[in-house]
Amino acid sequence: MNQPNTHPEITPDLVASHGLKPDEYQRILDLIGRVPSFTELGIFSAMWNEHCSYKSSRIHLKGLPTKAPWVIQGPGENAGVIDIGDGQAVVFKMESHNHPSYIEPYQGATTGVGGILRDVFTMGARPIACLNALSFGAPEHPRTRHLVSGVVAGVGGYGNSFGVPTVGGQTRFHSRYDGNILVNAMAVGLADADKIFYAAASGVNMPIVYLGSKTGRDGIHGATMASAEFDDDSAEKRPTVQVGDPFAEKLLLEACLEIMAADCVVAIQDMGAAGLTCSAVEMGAKGDLGVDLNLDAVPTRETGMSAYEMMLSESQERMLMVLKPEKEKQAEAIFRKWGLDFAIVGYTTPTERFVVRHGGVVMADLPIKELEAQAPLYDRPHVASPLLPTIHARDVAQPMSIADTLETMIATPELCSKRWVWEQYDHVIGGNTVQRPGGDAAVVRIEDGPKGLAMTCDVTPRYCEADPYEGGKQAVAEAWRNITAVGGRPLAITDNLNFGNPERPEIMGQLVGCLKGIAEACIALDFPIVSGNVSLYNETNGRGILPTPSIGGVGLLADFTKSATLAFKAESEAILVIGETQGWLGQSVYLRDICQREEGAPPPVDLAAEKRNGDVVRGMIHAGTATAVHDISDGGLLIALTEMAMAGHIGAQLDAAPAATLPHAYWFGEDQARYIVTVKQDDLLGVMTKLRAVEVPCVQIGVTGGDSLAITGERAVHVEHLRSAHERWLPGYMNSKN
Amino acid sequence: MKSAILVFPGINRERDMARALRLASGHEPTMVWHAETSLPKGTDLVVVPGGFSYGDYLRCGAIAARAPVMAAVREFAADGGLVLGVCNGFQILCESGLLPGVLMRNAKLKFLCHDVHLRVERSDTPFTQGYNAGQVIRVPIAHGEGNYAADDETIRRLEGDGRVLYRYCAADGSIGDHSNINGAARGIAGIISERGNVLGMMPHPENHVEDIMGCTDGRGLFAGLVEHLERAA
Numbered sequence: 001m002n003q004p005n006t007h008p009e010i011t012p013d014l015v016a017s018h019g020l021k022p023d024e025y026q027r028i029l030d031l032i033g034r035v036p037s038f039t040e041l042g043i044f045s046a047m048w049n050e051h052c053s054y055k056s057s058r059i060h061l062k063g064l065p066t067k068a069p070w071v072i073q074g075p076g077e078n079a080g081v082i083d084i085g086d087g088q089a090v091v092f093k094m095e096s097h098n099h100p101s102y103i104e105p106y107q108g109a110t111t112g113v114g115g116i117l118r119d120v121f122t123m124g125a126r127p128i129a130c131l132n133a134l135s136f137g138a139p140e141h142p143r144t145r146h147l148v149s150g151v152v153a154g155v156g157g158y159g160n161s162f163g164v165p166t167v168g169g170q171t172r173f174h175s176r177y178d179g180n181i182l183v184n185a186m187a188v189g190l191a192d193a194d195k196i197f198y199a200a201a202s203g204v205n206m207p208i209v210y211l212g213s214k215t216g217r218d219g220i221h222g223a224t225m226a227s228a229e230f231d232d233d234s235a236e237k238r239p240t241v242q243v244g245d246p247f248a249e250k251l252l253l254e255a256c257l258e259i260m261a262a263d264c265v266v267a268i269q270d271m272g273a274a275g276l277t278c279s280a281v282e283m284g285a286k287g288d289l290g291v292d293l294n295l296d297a298v299p300t301r302e303t304g305m306s307a308y309e310m311m312l313s314e315s316q317e318r319m320l321m322v323l324k325p326e327k328e329k330q331a332e333a334i335f336r337k338w339g340l341d342f343a344i345v346g347y348t349t350p351t352e353r354f355v356v357r358h359g360g361v362v363m364a365d366l367p368i369k370e371l372e373a374q375a376p377l378y379d380r381p382h383v384a385s386p387l388l389p390t391i392h393a394r395d396v397a398q399p400m401s402i403a404d405t406l407e408t409m410i411a412t413p414e415l416c417s418k419r420w421v422w423e424q425y426d427h428v429i430g431g432n433t434v435q436r437p438g439g440d441a442a443v444v445r446i447e448d449g450p451k452g453l454a455m456t457c458d459v460t461p462r463y464c465e466a467d468p469y470e471g472g473k474q475a476v477a478e479a480w481r482n483i484t485a486v487g488g489r490p491l492a493i494t495d496n497l498n499f500g501n502p503e504r505p506e507i508m509g510q511l512v513g514c515l516k517g518i519a520e521a522c523i524a525l526d527f528p529i530v531s532g533n534v535s536l537y538n539e540t541n542g543r544g545i546l547p548t549p550s551i552g553g554v555g556l557l558a559d560f561t562k563s564a565t566l567a568f569k570a571e572s573e574a575i576l577v578i579g580e581t582q583g584w585l586g587q588s589v590y591l592r593d594i595c596q597r598e599e600g601a602p603p604p605v606d607l608a609a610e611k612r613n614g615d616v617v618r619g620m621i622h623a624g625t626a627t628a629v630h631d632i633s634d635g636g637l638l639i640a641l642t643e644m645a646m647a648g649h650i651g652a653q654l655d656a657a658p659a660a661t662l663p664h665a666y667w668f669g670e671d672q673a674r675y676i677v678t679v680k681q682d683d684l685l686g687v688m689t690k691l692r693a694v695e696v697p698c699v700q701i702g703v704t705g706g707d708s709l710a711i712t713g714e715r716a717v718h719v720e721h722l723r724s725a726h727e728r729w730l731p732g733y734m735n736s737k738n
Numbered sequence: 739m740k741s742a743i744l745v746f747p748g749i750n751r752e753r754d755m756a757r758a759l760r761l762a763s764g765h766e767p768t769m770v771w772h773a774e775t776s777l778p779k780g781t782d783l784v785v786v787p788g789g790f791s792y793g794d795y796l797r798c799g800a801i802a803a804r805a806p807v808m809a810a811v812r813e814f815a816a817d818g819g820l821v822l823g824v825c826n827g828f829q830i831l832c833e834s835g836l837l838p839g840v841l842m843r844n845a846k847l848k849f850l851c852h853d854v855h856l857r858v859e860r861s862d863t864p865f866t867q868g869y870n871a872g873q874v875i876r877v878p879i880a881h882g883e884g885n886y887a888a889d890d891e892t893i894r895r896l897e898g899d900g901r902v903l904y905r906y907c908a909a910d911g912s913i914g915d916h917s918n919i920n921g922a923a924r925g926i927a928g929i930i931s932e933r934g935n936v937l938g939m940m941p942h943p944e945n946h947v948e949d950i951m952g953c954t955d956g957r958g959l960f961a962g963l964v965e966h967l968e969r970a971a
Contacts, residue, residue: 163750
């Protein structure tokens with residue numbers, strides 16, 4: 001039974017509460033030539049908020065490279081698609097669920113994972129892996145423990161039940177995320193290259209079918225909330241957070257793949273942000289068609305829902321499809337078999353109008369293309385971040401010995417083991433996880449092999465804060481490097497751009513700077529962007545997060561058995577450093593966590609060196625001469641060596657720092673484009689000769705062996721002692737009380 | 739070997755199980771939908787795989803235990819047919835009365851996914867004849883509710899009758915609080931029915947059958963089953 005819809009008067013306050021600025025409201029009046037109805041106002045607010053319209057970022061996103069011969073679908077669809085040969089395609093994307101996760105961590109995280117999985121299987125792919133990048137506030141912040149606990153349980157709760165392995169990611173802590181955590185979830189799926197499904201409807205008078213869970217009042221205005229800053233009252237927005245149901249999503253996945261295999265589908269779009277509104281408009285607008293929706297047919301969870309509520313609900317696990325009319329019965333039978341709701345809720349029309357009817361009354365009648373195309377577009381003022389000075393190693397204190405420093409750093413929140421997190425994720429389901437979490441990149445076998453996919457999530461926010469341009473470059477370069485370090489050929493990335501309030505020129509400057517760096521690195525490394533998501537207004541009480549453009553990278557291994565891992569494999573192998581070590585301490589973990597200084601310019605990224613060094617390392621892996629490989633990143637050379645030693649249960653004898661470099665800068669500097677590679681003694685001469693011939697910097701710094709890390713002239717440190725320190729911090733923190 | 743894998747809505751490790759059975763036996767298992775009322779003719783092994791049947795929104799396995807296909811499974815088991823339940827499958831077998839006891843939430847209340855060591859308590863059953871008694875194997879777990887519990891009398895009988903086939907242990911085979919990863923009574927990871935033809939276990943041997951996973955200790959269970967069934971045939 002429908003209650004009469006209430007139609008509040010459209011007042012400036014009501015417009016403002018929909019997140020629309022006065023000039024944006026004027027744009028609506030100009031576009032439709034009259035005052036919008038309440039439902040129409042809701043539709044505009046859903047389509048024109050930052051989250052859905054990309055109004056602040058759109059003009060800058062245009063500069064990103066999105067093409068390569070292996071790119072099947074770039075940004076603009078539910079997810080990006082790349083060709084991996086043999087008729088197979090990989091579909092992937094990363095998306096944020098930041099604001100909801102801060103308000104309600106478990107449900108915020110589950111629905112973040114659910115949303116991204118839906119984006120991938122909507123395109124016809126079976127998800128084969130999930131990754132995530134999580135940024136939390138300082139450990140001392142009173143809410144951090146609760147948020148970590150809820151988010152990790154939520155990520156696991158959804159992926160584990162849905163049945164996809166969660167194989168990698170990042171977890172960081174920094175006070176700048178105190179009031180605004182980041183939950184970025186990435187999903188990767190496998191499809192047949194000639195059976196990709198898109199959102200664009202085709203054909204007039206085609207039935208539009210609603211599938212999946214029922215529509216409730218949850219999540220109304222979720223996307224609008226995600227496009228506003230937080231304040232102290234944000235917890236009151238809890239009702240805008242949706243609730244995830246991984247069981248329903250698993251059924252939806254199996255049902256969708258089954259009706260796709262039965263060739264029933266013309267177009268398909270998941271109901272994500274802004275639910276029915278966004279999905280229906282996209283289907284019509286992309287197909288140059290109108291859409292006529294009858295809300296009386298929408299399956300609802302509760303009675304008395306208004307048109308406004310149904311159009312803005314963000315209830316999860318729902319899909320919209322256009323079916324081939326002759327296959328309608330077959331499709332319905334498949335959905336009934338999986339126990340899912342199935343309803344024809346509208347038709348395509350030739351009018352290019354978006355018409356919404358409820359109880360026999362037209363509640364909205366809007367031009368469908370303009371809803372998307374006429375969304376506000378801002379070239380917001382932006383100022384570049386001031387360049388910070390280079391910090392010289394001689395001006396950085398050495399309060400402790402190298403051995404003491406190592407013992408301290410390996411147990412910091414930044415560098416400690418994140419096992420406590422990833423052991424709550426089922427990372428072995430599928431039986432294809434060749435490299436589990438904890439390495440440079442996860443490796444997942446494709447079906448029965450021999451191909452494999454290498455996947456990683458990377459960004460170093462403190463670099464992006466100090467120099468957005470170099471930080472943007474570094475995020476892409478590190479993703480490329482991590483894929484290279486396991487032997488993969490980097491193919492493409494998805495980006496999840498998390499920034500503060502774009503209406504502040506310095507924040508907009510960070511976005512513009514990072515994008516410039518990202519684009520440049522993508523071009524230099526032949527590593528295009530095929531999908532992404534922008535999350536702005538990540539601020540609380542006027543203070544923005546660290547700029548965090550998370551980069552999700554995917555690479556291909558022609559033969560997964562020819563991949564490398566970071567663990568030392570045997571005693572007496574030569575340890576080589578490939579790439580130049582100058583000892584860059586600006587913005588390093590050493591400078592921040594040992595000297596309590598977050599200062600200076602971050603390490604510059606030489607993209608030509610990245611390419612050259614990485615190609616050589618990948619070649620060594622494929623040739624079988626590299627027995628272990630690890631990229632050098634946070635914490636520098638000695639931290640990378642320690643990670644290799646801990647993974648292999650083998651120590652190393654290391655030469656002292658060369659005379660020209662101060663020891664702390666040598667061991668803990670974060671110069672880019674570097675890898676540690678081990679080779680058998682028999683191969684050493686041949687490898688060195690080859691590296692010299694191609695002019696790749698390479699030095700031997702020691703040999704593997706023993707049960708400790710022993711630097712000439714320093715106290716030796718037991719590997720098992722380092723491991724227990726490394727493993728201790730996070731569980732200790734989570735188990736202690738505030 | 740003619741195996742049947744039950745598929746309930748929300749089950750998600752059926753493909754992993756199918757691969758392990760295929761690799762061990764050379765035969766493709768049949769997937770059997772929960773709404774079926776009979777098993778394929780000639781079935782000699784029924785497998786209830788892992789996952790989250792019906793979302794595990796009620797007690798784990800409680801709804802699946804009442805699915806139409808389970809009547810056929812009960813009949814099959816009553817005739818002495820071999821039934822293997824892993825993870826959610828173990829929970830379903832307990833809820834359906836084919837095995838005693840219940841799986842409660844892990845003692846530390848968190849979902850856990852990592853490798854564990856198991857001690858094979860005896861090797862004279864179809865489910866363990868691929869191993870030696872006392873052998874320590876390494877397989878992964880992936881569960882939030884694997885904490886086996888039963889009343890004292892049931893535990894006494896399980897132990898007294900040698901019905902505990904797999905027990906959580908340390909790498910050296912020692913058993914105690916240090917090796918009990920989820921709080922299970924007496925470190926129980928897997929038990930058989932009174933008649934010995936139904937096994938339920940929490941860990942996932944099906945995920946350790948190929949070299950690529952870095953360990954193939956799960957193979958013994960499947961190899962033993964194949965050997966047993968081929969000898970019987």
